[in-house]
Amino acid sequence: MSSPHIVEIEEVVKEGEGLTTLRFSYGKDVSPGQFMMVWIPGIDEIPMSVCYIYGKKGITVKGVGEATRYLSSLRVGDKIGVRGPYGNGYKVPHGKVLIVGGGTGMASLMPIADLIGDPGKVDILIGARTASELLFVERARKVSQEVHLSTDDGTLGMKGTVVDMARKHLALKSYEGVLGCGPEKMLVALLRTCEEYKVKCQLSLERYMKCGSGLCGSCAIDGFRVCADGPVFDGETLKRLPEFGAYKRDECGLRVKL
Amino acid sequence: MSSLRTKVASIEIENPTILASGIMGETGASLLRMAKAGAGALVTKSIGLEPRKGYDNPTLVDCDWGYINAMGLPNPGINAFSEEMRIALEGGKPIIGSIFAASPSEFSELAVRMEEYGAAAVELNLSCPHASGYGMEVGIDPVAVRRILESVKGEVKIPVFAKLTPNTHYLVEVGKAVQEGGGDAVVAINTIKAMQICVETRKPVLSHRSGGLSGPALRAVGVRCVYELYSELEIPVIGVGGIEDWRSAVEYIMAGASAVQIGSAIGRVGLDVFKEITDGISSFMSREGFNNVIEMVGIAHE
Numbered sequence: 001m002s003s004p005h006i007v008e009i010e011e012v013v014k015e016g017e018g019l020t021t022l023r024f025s026y027g028k029d030v031s032p033g034q035f036m037m038v039w040i041p042g043i044d045e046i047p048m049s050v051c052y053i054y055g056k057k058g059i060t061v062k063g064v065g066e067a068t069r070y071l072s073s074l075r076v077g078d079k080i081g082v083r084g085p086y087g088n089g090y091k092v093p094h095g096k097v098l099i100v101g102g103g104t105g106m107a108s109l110m111p112i113a114d115l116i117g118d119p120g121k122v123d124i125l126i127g128a129r130t131a132s133e134l135l136f137v138e139r140a141r142k143v144s145q146e147v148h149l150s151t152d153d154g155t156l157g158m159k160g161t162v163v164d165m166a167r168k169h170l171a172l173k174s175y176e177g178v179l180g181c182g183p184e185k186m187l188v189a190l191l192r193t194c195e196e197y198k199v200k201c202q203l204s205l206e207r208y209m210k211c212g213s214g215l216c217g218s219c220a221i222d223g224f225r226v227c228a229d230g231p232v233f234d235g236e237t238l239k240r241l242p243e244f245g246a247y248k249r250d251e252c253g254l255r256v257k258l
Numbered sequence: 259m260s261s262l263r264t265k266v267a268s269i270e271i272e273n274p275t276i277l278a279s280g281i282m283g284e285t286g287a288s289l290l291r292m293a294k295a296g297a298g299a300l301v302t303k304s305i306g307l308e309p310r311k312g313y314d315n316p317t318l319v320d321c322d323w324g325y326i327n328a329m330g331l332p333n334p335g336i337n338a339f340s341e342e343m344r345i346a347l348e349g350g351k352p353i354i355g356s357i358f359a360a361s362p363s364e365f366s367e368l369a370v371r372m373e374e375y376g377a378a379a380v381e382l383n384l385s386c387p388h389a390s391g392y393g394m395e396v397g398i399d400p401v402a403v404r405r406i407l408e409s410v411k412g413e414v415k416i417p418v419f420a421k422l423t424p425n426t427h428y429l430v431e432v433g434k435a436v437q438e439g440g441g442d443a444v445v446a447i448n449t450i451k452a453m454q455i456c457v458e459t460r461k462p463v464l465s466h467r468s469g470g471l472s473g474p475a476l477r478a479v480g481v482r483c484v485y486e487l488y489s490e491l492e493i494p495v496i497g498v499g500g501i502e503d504w505r506s507a508v509e510y511i512m513a514g515a516s517a518v519q520i521g522s523a524i525g526r527v528g529l530d531v532f533k534e535i536t537d538g539i540s541s542f543m544s545r546e547g548f549n550n551v552i553e554m555v556g557i558a559h560e
Contacts, residue, residue, distance in 0.1 A: 003320045006458040037316075041459045045315035079458065083320055210329060211318040215525035217282040217303070218332065223291035225282070228525070243287075252309040253284040253334040 004039045004081030009074050010056060017132035018063050019104070020072045023056040026082055030057065032111035033089025033204055033232045037212040039081030040070050047209045047227070049108035049181075050085060051136075053115075060107040060135065086212050087231050090202050092116060095176030098199075099124045099144075100166045100190055102182020106135040108204045108231075109181050119145045123169060127162025127182070131155035163189040170197040177201065184258055188245035191235050201235040207248055218253065260543035261550045262536055264298075266494050266516045267417035267442035269352050269378050271298040273536045274511065274551050278498050278521030279304055279356040279381060279421070284333065286345025292524075293349030296532030300346065301519065302339070304356040304383040305372075306392075307364060309335040313388075314465040319454045324473020324500065325522055326452045328388040328466035331358055336371045343375035352378035354419065358392045362409035373414045380416060382406060384432075385423035385448030387470040394423035394448070400435035407439025417442035419496065424476075424483050425451050433487045445496040445519065446483045450476050473522040474500040481513045488514020488556050502527050504538020514556040 011023035030036075030053040038059060039045040044067035052058030063072035074080070090112045099122060101109045106126055116122045123146040128134045130153050140147045149157025150165045158165050163186055166178070170193060180190045181204040194201040207219035207226040214228030222241040224230065238244045247255045262273040276299045282288040283303040292300055312332030319326040334342070336357075346353050355372030357380055359365040369380045384403060386393025396402050403420065410418050420436040422429060424447040433444050449470025454463050462468070480499025487495045497515030501507050502523035510518050523531045539551070548554055 004316070004456070004463065006456065039316055039463070041456070041461050045317075081456065081459070081463075210312070210315060210332070211320075211325075211327065211525070213318065213320050213325075213525045214528075215281055215318070215325070215522065216327075216329060217284045217288045220282070220285050220288045223282075223285070223287035223289075249285070251311040252332055253303070254309055254338055 003083035004037070005083065006079050006081050009076055009078045009080065012074065012076055015060060015135055017130070018072070019060060019133065019135055020063070021051065021058050021060045022071065022074060023052065023058045026057045028085060030085040031089040032115050033108055034085035034087050035231060036082045036084035037086065038071070039083070040067050041081065043067055043070055047212055049204070051107035051110050053111040060104060062104050084212065086227055088229065090179050090232050093177030093200070096174070097122045098166065098169055098175045098178045100162055100178060100180040101125070101135070102127045102162050102186045103129070103133060104135060105181030105204070109179060110136050110139060112179055113140065113143045117143065119143055125150065125162050125165050125169065127151070127165065129153065161186065161189070163193055166190060167193050170194070170199060175199050180204070184245055191238055194235055195239070202232050203235065203238060204232045205230050208251060218249065220249070260540055260548060262540060264517050264551045266496060267379065269299065269417060271352065271517055273298040274517040274539070275507065275532045275535050276354070276496065276517055276519045277301055278519035279383065280329065281521045281524050283356070284342070286342035289342070289346035289353065290349045293351045295529040296536060297351065297520070298517070299352040299354060299378070301354040301381055302346070302356050303333055304331055304358040304386065305333045305336050305339050305368065306331065306358050307336055307368065309333070309338065316463055316465055319463050319469070324471055324475040325525070326454055326464065326469045326471050327449070328464045328469030330466060331386060331389045331392065336368055340375055343377065347376050354379045354381050356381045356383055356421070358383040358386060358389070360391050360396070362406045365406050366409045366413040369410045369414045369418065373416050377416060379419055379442070380410070380414065381419040381421050381445060382410065383421055385421045387423060387425055387449055387451040388466055388468060394425055397423050397432065398426040398428060400428060400431045403432050404435040404439040407436055407441045411440035419443045419445050421445040421448055423448050424479055429483055430486055430490045433491050437491050437493050441493060443494040443496055444487055444491065445498060446487055447476070447480045447499045450479060472500070473526060474502065476500050477506055481509055484510055484515050485513040485558065489559065501535070502531060504535050504542060507535050507539060508542055508554065511551065511554045512556070512558040514559065516555055
C-alpha cells in the first residue's frame with residue numbers, strides 16, 4: 001500500500017457561506033477527531049479533519065487559501081488524493097458531554113457526536129462569526145436534544161462567542177467532559193473556563209504540517225507533534241504547554257505570535 | 259551487566275542510539291522530548307545561514323516499506339536556532355548540530371556558531387538528495403569534500419562528522435576525503451534519491467518530483483555502505499538507514515557502526531523505539547556473552 005490514494009468526489013454539499021463538504025469512498029477506518037492529508041495535484045497537500053467517518057468519508061473545506069479554494073470548486077467526479085487517517089482523536093467520556101465547536105471546528109467534532117449516538121447524552125454548542133457560517137446545525141440536531149447557536153454579530157442564536165455560551169452551560173449543568181475545536185484563542189478561553197468549572201476537556205489543535213505522520217516535527221508544540229500526539233490533546237497536557245495560545249511555527253520553524 | 263556505553267570520536271554516549279537529522283530536530287522542545295524518549299545523543303535538523311521554507315507539500319510519500327521525502331531543507335536559520343539549542347541542551351545529552359551550506363566558508367561559519375551554542379559535534383550534511391546547490395551536489399566530489407572538512411576543522415575544536423550520500427559509486431573515496439580533511443567520523447547513509455508516480459494523476463507525487471528514500475527499504479544498502487567504509491577508513495562510522503528494531507541496529511554495529519541513528523522509525527514505530535532498541539541490544543548482548551557494545555563493532559569483518 002502506498003500513498004496517496006486517489007478518490008473520486010461522489011457528493012458536494014454547500015454547507016454555508018464559503019463552506020463545502022466533499023464526500024468520497026475510502027476504505028480505511030477513521031476515529032472521531034482524526035485527520036487526513038489531502039492532496040490537490042499540482043497545488044498542495046493539506047491536513048483536513050474527517051467530518052464523516054461512517055459510510056462515505058467527508059471533509060469540510062472553508063475556501064481561504066489556494067488549496068482550500070480549489071477544493072471548494074470541485075465537482076462530483078473530480079479526483080483528489082488522500083492519505084491517513086493520522087493522529088489521535090477524541091476519547092468518549094462516560095457521562096454527559098458538552099461539545100463546543102467554533103467555525104469549521106465542528107467538522108472535527110461531528111463524528112464524536114455521531115459515535116456517542118445518544119441525543120440525551122450530548123449537548124452541542126455551535127458558534128461562528130455570522131449566521132451563514134454556522135456549520136452542521138441540522139446534523140447536530142439529529143444526534144442531540146440540546147443544540148445551541150451563537151454568532152459574534154448576533155445574526156442567529158446568542159450574540160457572543162461560543163465560549164461565553166459554554167460558560168453558561170457549565171454553570172447550570174454538570175458534564176463529564178468538554179470536547180472542543182476551533183480557533184486557538186477560543187480554545188485557550190475554553191480551557192480556562194473548563195478549569196474554572198473543574199470539568200475535563202479534550203481540545204483539537206491546528207498547526208502547519210509537512211509530513212503529517214509524526215516525523216518531521218514541523219507541527220511541534222512544545223515537543224508534542226500535533227499530527228501524531230494530537231491533534232486532540234487533553235486539557236491537563238495543554239495547560240502545561242507554554243506555546244499553547246502563545247505562538248505557532250511558520251514553514252521555516254520560526255516562532256510566530258498567535 | 260552488559261554496557262551500552264559507546265564512544266564516537268571523543269563523544270561519550272550512554273547508549274548507541276542517536277536521533278537522526280531531519281526528525282523532530284527543528285525545535286529545542288522536540289529535541290528534549292526525543293532525549294527523554296531514550297536517545298543517547300541527538301542530531302538537529304540541518305540548519306543553514308538563513309531561514310528557509312523548504313518545498314511546497316506534498317513533501318512526503320508514506321509507504322509500507324518506508325518514506326520518500328523532499329522537505330527541501332526547511333529551517334529557521336542559524337540565528338534563531340540559538341534559542342532552540344539552549345532548550346535542547348537542558349536534556350543533558352550530547353547535541354550534534356547538523357549544518358548545510360554551499361561553500362567551505364559557509365560551513366565553517368555555521369560550525370563555529372554551533373560550537374558557540376554548545377553542540378558536542380557538528381554533522382556536515384553532504385548528502386541531502388533534493389536541494390539544488392547543497393547536500394549531495396557537493397558531497398559526491400572528494401576534492402570538494404576534503405576542502406570543506408579542512409575549512410571546518412580549522413575553525414572548531416569540537417568533532418566534525420560528515421554525513422555521506424549513497425548516491426555515488428565514490429562512497430569510499432568520499433569517506434577517505436573526509437578522513438584526509440581531518441574529519442572525526444562519517445555518518446552513513448543519507449537517503450537514496452527516489453521517486454513515486456501516481457498513475458491516476460500521471461504525476462510524481464512530491465512537489466519537488468524526486469526525493470529521498472528512507473526506512474527499511476534502504477537498510478540493506480546502508481549496511482553494505484557501512485561495511486565498506488569500516489573496511490577502508492580509520493575514523494569511526496555511524497550507521498543510519500532503516501533501523502527500527504534491535505536486530506537492525508546490531509546488524510549495523512556488526513558491519514562497523516560505532517553508533518546508530520534512528521529517523522524514520524520515529525514515525526513508523528513511535529517514540530518508544532529508542533528504548534525498544536536499547537533493551538533489545540542489552541538482551542542480545544547478555545544472550546551472546548558480550549560485555550560491551552564496542553566489542554560488537556565491526557565483528558562481521560573478522
